[in-house]
Amino acid sequence: MEKFRIRDVTKENIEDLCQICTPSEKKDHPIFITGMGEKRKWATKMLQEWGTFAKLAYRGTTALGLIQYKPVPQERIIYIYCIFVPEKDQWQKGIATQLLSSLIADMKKPKLWFDNKPALGLVTRTFPGAKSGQFSARLFFIRMGFKQVGEDPDFLFYPLEEGFIYQPVKKKGTEYIPQEEDKDKVLLFHGPSYCPFSYFFLKKTEQTIKEIAPGISIRWIDKSKEPQEIRKRGNIEGCVVNTKPIKSFVLDQEDFQKEVTEALK
Template structure:
């Protein structure tokens, strides 16, 4: 029997599903992971306010199964995929990842207010190795799905949506950190709520490792 995959646009009423999907069952009571979930909700609310759209969620039957998250980049007329993930082994290779991606492709072929009423020129992504042991990598998946490598930056992949479009990234999107007088003698960590609930866990881990390496050092965020 064919399995029913439902793709749903992330919205205020299902942000809990979007934010808890990545947390492994054995980490559901872990304070650090749950703080990451809370921070991800803040990030997602902010993105919804800014762009009206932030992610798509997949359900396989009744089960929460996957997500694809993205951000428009109006100055490049492209949509950047920050993450695709089907976390549970029992959901792998059942068409969830493909459906998430094709749903996003269909969506961004439509005119978008982000692009002044035009459709997107391409999807762009820089997949990172976040797969579990034995799981297919995002990079191999995107290549199978027809993404091309950016010539001068092969870690960056794109999927053209307009004939003849070749993606060339605009350099330097973020302002540089400028050291301040008051930062002297401190370790400064720059962190903000993000699309990944693991990021808070890694922030705490980084702080612990710095404290171990340099006992007594002041850490500021």
């Protein structure tokens, strides 16, 4: 099997990480320029905060795959945001396996974030990000030996210490706190993100809502510029319509339309 060069993301190759997910024909599109910019802000902050937070797989100087993660010191685990090999002609060559193996080898070593101990395990929540015909992240992680956490099929863990079983810590909710000023309005929350498509999907959300409710007032809130506006709403993400957070994904058209229409009543 071909051996790829796995490199940690540093100041030198951070731009490769910001660019890799966006198809070349979309790189000049304003929505993706913003999306990549939001990823750049996220990556810069992660690098400052943790030192290491992502790995790239290279053939020569071309980055072909990524894995992104963050340490969670309170739980002594590594949370994986995503793993992705964008180009079809690079699938099933062992890129993702080599990225994950590198992360596993790395996190079995003592880490300062964990008081000089290795991580107990890896944890991830997969989401439907695969391109048409591509293997899903969930099936990949299951193939690699990850086990389900509780009832949610997308919530997975992999022990690094023998016998470790991940018990999720109940997080303080990201429940939306309704605000009087949000009535009859649409709120779209954006800002630094590990995924350059987040902004694209929010734009799509805006466009779909405009079709459902032409003329409705729309407010964009940038997490990095107006953190207090996010905080007072319970650190919510995504979209709120008439004080109701929208749970459906914009590409699940029927559910999304139904939920938005209901929220507008």
